[in-house]
């Protein structure tokens with residue numbers, strides 16, 4: 204995987220069959236300039252002016268109550284687990300079809316993870332399956348907006364209110380995506396975004412914690428600053444700073460924030476291009492998918508699509524494996540995604556035996572197609588045509 208990710212994408216190569224990677228991180232051109240400014244500013248560590256700019260961007264653009272830039276989405280979720288005071292014996296409900304970072308931060312605090320299934324029409328958590336998983340020990344529900352498509356947040360928030368539970372949104376893939384007009388990451392008590400190089404907006408490794416519940420703001424800043432009240436000190440609110448709580452080194456350096464800010468300034472430009480690509484896939488595949496009984500991404504009426512990902516759900520794992528192979532022979536890199544966490548070698552012995560058939564079905568059948576800013580129309584057509592031809596071969 205790591206080798207093929209490094210292959211250069213060069214659509215100008217004469218050879219017809221140049222490699223089409225799954226992803227290519229996009230640079231706006233402004234990153235180096237911003238990093239240069241950060242270098243010259245003399246402030247290289249975290250929480251400087253570029254960090255403030257990034258946080259302000261999210262707070263003003265999406266009206267998030269309070270944002271803290273972190274070194275990763277995983278870090279943001281770790282702060283969330285500390286803020287919610289997750290302890291040994293607590294239970295946290297998490298979808299099984301997700302990345303390990305949705306679960307790990309809560310396990311690190313001693314929680315038991317209770318895995319939930321996905322919807323049949325979408326890999327997001329099946330909101331109707333959650334209530335049966337709630338026990339007196341349940342403390343939080345973590346939702347994942349898979350492919351940047353919202354979970355049914357009204358149903359989930361109503362359930363959480365009724366049972367007195369916290370809701371954390373793993374919005375790693377969900378920048379600039381909405382649920383009934385409300386930006387994702389801003390609906391649960393806490394939200395977390397990722398700027399890993401595979402996401403829409405990137406800085407190599409990076410993340411953001413969104414604090415929507417006023418009560419968590421003060422403590423979040425302290426945990427973020429290694430358990431000290433340094434942020435309050437620099438605002439002149441206290442006359443000395445010291446160790447006041449647990450915490451860790453969660454903030455990224457200004458060099459990272461400077462890179463990220465260049466991307467944020469180009470967010471609508473990046474989103475526009477990704478949307479064109481996503482829609483072209485959909486238009487070119489929908490008739491074929493219907494004929495062949497292949498599922499394409501479904502965006503419920505309450506949700507928007509931020510074009511994070513284009514995927515197909517095939518009939519079974521054999522069909523998918525053969526298809527990946529066929530595409531690979533034509534130098535096109537299409538990839539599967541998560542392996543159900545309840546069946547992972549780490550967690551299967553700890554899982555309570557329940558079957559999660561939809562999660563398993565996405566594990567076996569979901570295939571993601573190349574989608575990145577610089578993918579040319581010609582190359583996208585090649586992906587579509589190769590896919591159609593390969594699938595006819597697979598089926599016959």
Ligand SMILES: *Cc1c(COP(=O)(O)O)cnc(C)c1O
Pocket residue numbers: 274275276277278301302304305347373375376396397398399408409410
């Ligand atoms: C990418 C991703 C993460 C991890 O983000 P990092 O910034 O790499 O920590 C977590 N959850 C989901 C759903 C993701 O897609």
